[in-house]
Amino acid sequence: MALKYELKQKEVWDGNMAAAHALRQAQVDVVAAYPITPSTPIVQNYAQFLADGYVDGEFVMVESEHSAMSACVGAAAAGGRVATATSSQGYALMVEVLYQASGMRLPIVMTVVNRALASPLNIHGDHSDLYLGRDAGWIHLIANNPQEAYDMTLCAFKIGEDERVRLPVTTNQDGFLVSHTAQVVKPLDDDTAYKFIGEYKPKYPMLDTKNPVTYGAQTEEEWHFEHKANQHKALMDSPAVIKEVFDEFEKVSGRKYNLVETYKLDDADVALVLMGSAYETAMLAVDKAREEGIKVGLLMPRVFRPFPYNEVAQKLKNVKAIAALDRSMPMGTTGALYNEVAGALAANGQSAIMTNYIYGLGGRDTTVEHILEVIRETEKNAKAGKRVTDLQGFINLRGPKLSFN
Amino acid sequence: MATPKEMLTDWDKVQFGAVLPAFEDPEHKKRSKFHSYNYSVADWRVEKPVFNRELCIDCDFCWVSCPDSCFIVEEVVTKRGKKQAKIVGINYNLCKGCGVCVEVCPTPIKSLLMFPEYVDNEEALKQWPKKDK
Numbered sequence: 001m002a003l004k005y006e007l008k009q010k011e012v013w014d015g016n017m018a019a020a021h022a023l024r025q026a027q028v029d030v031v032a033a034y035p036i037t038p039s040t041p042i043v044q045n046y047a048q049f050l051a052d053g054y055v056d057g058e059f060v061m062v063e064s065e066h067s068a069m070s071a072c073v074g075a076a077a078a079g080g081r082v083a084t085a086t087s088s089q090g091y092a093l094m095v096e097v098l099y100q101a102s103g104m105r106l107p108i109v110m111t112v113v114n115r116a117l118a119s120p121l122n123i124h125g126d127h128s129d130l131y132l133g134r135d136a137g138w139i140h141l142i143a144n145n146p147q148e149a150y151d152m153t154l155c156a157f158k159i160g161e162d163e164r165v166r167l168p169v170t171t172n173q174d175g176f177l178v179s180h181t182a183q184v185v186k187p188l189d190d191d192t193a194y195k196f197i198g199e200y201k202p203k204y205p206m207l208d209t210k211n212p213v214t215y216g217a218q219t220e221e222e223w224h225f226e227h228k229a230n231q232h233k234a235l236m237d238s239p240a241v242i243k244e245v246f247d248e249f250e251k252v253s254g255r256k257y258n259l260v261e262t263y264k265l266d267d268a269d270v271a272l273v274l275m276g277s278a279y280e281t282a283m284l285a286v287d288k289a290r291e292e293g294i295k296v297g298l299l300m301p302r303v304f305r306p307f308p309y310n311e312v313a314q315k316l317k318n319v320k321a322i323a324a325l326d327r328s329m330p331m332g333t334t335g336a337l338y339n340e341v342a343g344a345l346a347a348n349g350q351s352a353i354m355t356n357y358i359y360g361l362g363g364r365d366t367t368v369e370h371i372l373e374v375i376r377e378t379e380k381n382a383k384a385g386k387r388v389t390d391l392q393g394f395i396n397l398r399g400p401k402l403s404f405n
Numbered sequence: 406m407a408t409p410k411e412m413l414t415d416w417d418k419v420q421f422g423a424v425l426p427a428f429e430d431p432e433h434k435k436r437s438k439f440h441s442y443n444y445s446v447a448d449w450r451v452e453k454p455v456f457n458r459e460l461c462i463d464c465d466f467c468w469v470s471c472p473d474s475c476f477i478v479e480e481v482v483t484k485r486g487k488k489q490a491k492i493v494g495i496n497y498n499l500c501k502g503c504g505v506c507v508e509v510c511p512t513p514i515k516s517l518l519m520f521p522e523y524v525d526n527e528e529a530l531k532q533w534p535k536k537d538k
Contacts, residue, residue: 105422
């Protein structure tokens, strides 16, 4: 039996420590990981908990992230609760296996600490890796601070392992800005947390030798489409379960999460759509802009996949101008958040003026002042009733003004 | 591989996660409807093995090696009253044309050879290589 960890009502944790404690409280059976900056401390802390007797499980050291995710797939197929952590290049190396995990419907939880992708090499936070795994069939939850990193990781197990979902889940936090920033976190005690997540119920475990099964079957043109459609349906239906889990989490923790988070959006003419740590910076910018008399609000999809497009459109119904802020270079088009939001609006017959900003790549500072500038520019569009600013702008980029139309 | 129509299931009824049961009942080795035994792979074939009874020594190597159990065997009694398996032909409804049987055939002139699908078996036997004299 694992030892109980004595927690204070308020702990000072960074995002990594928060995620590691959530993994510990979930009593994961197998963690297979290949530590990588900035998510190394998740694995390191978890291994420490295990060595100190706080976890009954296995920690598997592997030789690469591809092997890490492969070992996770094996352990999950065998019938265990499985988790791992990664970032950036490691995430990129895992991608091939990410599709395997979701296709085999294995509810693995991966605590991702978002970091830029090389080249040039950079260890700091941006959303390049999150966007890379976008279509992999995983559920992607976004956390903006250590508290949310902890909460989302607990919820991730419950969402992914639900009978109606059975899909792998990532929880995302910004490298260093969240992962290495110590803040006050209010944890649940071990028993409450474990009771919330619940006992793991394996489905078609390979270790059940009475009922042997084959994982990783080949399906050609007669079958593949049907299987992928079945998987897509599970993902598209998962918001109902995610809502349930968030409601249940509110009951045990008092903290309320939604598919779509908003800030002062109800009476807003101008809206910013962004996710990650910059959302909190933007909150301060919104307060300042409102002092200037600009009616501005914020929107963030808490769940990046499945993308809550109808909820997003609903919340943005009365907004005149929207700026979507992407923390990843879209390389040849507009940013992913811009595309998602534009699609959501178009699907609902809405036509707010939309612009796209790229910010914070490789951990570049994005300050309240920078976001205030975006708010002011977006307000120009709202006032003019048409787009008068550039379609795609770049925040805090050195050199002559870069923009695209 | 063409799946028989009655085996095709709809997207809402496919096996969860493409996880396949090996046997419905492992104790009795009862095969599930998705087991490969229930498929025919004969339409993969572009070349077929032709069997030459004249040269065969009934070593049964082909029978052992064939992945699709194509070889038709008859039980015969030898002059000494011993029961023996005699290869009498190939079931072309099962054969995928992999050529393993030809590979393992040990007779000096092979008793199994691959021929294009369109060549008649009797014609193939006429074309069979002869011993050097």
